[in-house]
Amino acid sequence: MLYIDMDSFFASCELLRHKEYIGKPLVIGTSEEKDKDRGVVQTCTYEARKFGIKSGMPIVQAYKLCKELVYIASDEKYYEDVSERIFALLRGYGRQVEQYSIDEAAIDIEGLDYNNALSMGKELKGRIAEEVGLKCTIGISHGKYIAKMVCESAKPDGLKLLKKEEIVPFLAGKAIEEIPGVGPKTASKLHSMGIDTIDKIGSVDVQLLAKATGSFGAELHNIAVGDDRSKVVESSEALSISRERTLEKNTTNISDVYAMADKLVEEVYGDVKKKNVLFKGVGVKIKYDDFTYVTRSTLLKNYSQSKEQIASVAKKLFEKNFDAKKPIRKIGVKVYSLSKVSGQRRLA
Ligand code: TTP
Numbered sequence: 001m002l003y004i005d006m007d008s009f010f011a012s013c014e015l016l017r018h019k020e021y022i023g024k025p026l027v028i029g030t031s032e033e034k035d036k037d038r039g040v041v042q043t044c045t046y047e048a049r050k051f052g053i054k055s056g057m058p059i060v061q062a063y064k065l066c067k068e069l070v071y072i073a074s075d076e077k078y079y080e081d082v083s084e085r086i087f088a089l090l091r092g093y094g095r096q097v098e099q100y101s102i103d104e105a106a107i108d109i110e111g112l113d114y115n116n117a118l119s120m121g122k123e124l125k126g127r128i129a130e131e132v133g134l135k136c137t138i139g140i141s142h143g144k145y146i147a148k149m150v151c152e153s154a155k156p157d158g159l160k161l162l163k164k165e166e167i168v169p170f171l172a173g174k175a176i177e178e179i180p181g182v183g184p185k186t187a188s189k190l191h192s193m194g195i196d197t198i199d200k201i202g203s204v205d206v207q208l209l210a211k212a213t214g215s216f217g218a219e220l221h222n223i224a225v226g227d228d229r230s231k232v233v234e235s236s237e238a239l240s241i242s243r244e245r246t247l248e249k250n251t252t253n254i255s256d257v258y259a260m261a262d263k264l265v266e267e268v269y270g271d272v273k274k275k276n277v278l279f280k281g282v283g284v285k286i287k288y289d290d291f292t293y294v295t296r297s298t299l300l301k302n303y304s305q306s307k308e309q310i311a312s313v314a315k316k317l318f319e320k321n322f323d324a325k326k327p328i329r330k331i332g333v334k335v336y337s338l339s340k341v342s343g344q345r346r347l348a
């Protein structure tokens with residue numbers, strides 16, 4: 001398994017178009033610059049991390065830690081475009097790719113020996129640096145959980161391979177919270193059983209583990225003994241399901257938009273059923289004849305698998321954002337924030 005995670009992703013994207021800030025402590029925040037004090041840090045450069053600044057921290061606190069901090073307001077549309085280019089490159093290898101977030105993926109490298117796996121990692125780093133201009137870290141090992149942990153341990157700009165026999169020593173003494181997917185709930189259950197480090201998980205009876213942590217128990221045991229069997233799950237774990245299509249002719253008539261939306265909803269719903277996933281988010285994209293576009297989305301209260309719900313939310317979003325003065329060229333419909341109906345747990 002090869003696990004790739006871009007370094008300080010949003011901040012690095014900004015440095016591509018703001019070369020003047022290279023080498024400076026830079027944060028990307030959730031609020032417009034004029035009211036940046038109300039926002040939180042989404043990410044920051046490694047130069048800013050030296051001051052103790054990190055994701056989730058209020059901007060006000062970040063400024064207390066570093067007075068010379070440079071601030072840029074988040075521009076997620078741009079980061080998504082950069083991400084799409086990176087994923088197109090990753091998918092170009094014809095291997096299974098499981099996308100975990102805007103900047104993280106696991107790639108199935110079955111059939112490669114350690115040397116070839118390392119060569120692939122090196123090549124990927126080189127191509128992403130050359131073709132996109134960004135740095136990333138790659139962890140290679142057996143199973144997704146271990147590969148992700150190896151990746152974390154090699155940040156930033158790292159490439160690290162952990163052989164099978166090196167896994168148990170690597171895990172020794174590490175806190176259970178370092179296992180991807182172990183959140184506060186699982187952690188507190190494990191703590192109440194007297195388990196605080198990963199190696200201890202391995203010495204506990206699997207039945208007991210399963211009783212405390214459900215279906216994750218057996219997987220946790222496997223991870224702890226260096227036998228992480230998790231595999232890439234490409235389709236059902238995809239971040240979103242979407243369709244977009246160009247209208248027959250550019251239009252300022254909303255009924256043309258609704259008619260096309262019905263078709264797209266039908267197709268998106270077809271995929272939802274086929275992959276047997278639930279969704280929590282519904283979004284639309286409106287592309288105008290001047291090649292500008294807007295995206296709008298709504299998060300539902302609960303996970304859903306209803307076609308009517310996709311249709312009604314999409315329609316509302318199209319209606320609300322319709323502007324009769326701007327001819328529309330193309331529209332899109334998507335569902336996101338997906339969850340499997342059963343099985344596979346997410347890492348990130
Ligand atoms: P991460 O991969 O967690 O962080 P990163 O890429 O900035 O830094 P690194 O991987 O080198 O440690 O997240 C990817 C992007 O997701 C990040 O650039 C910004 C965004 N993000 C948030 O918006 N809020 C958050 O709390 C986190 C953790 C990330």
Ligand code: MG
Nearest residue numbers: 005006007103
């Ligand atoms: Mg990252």
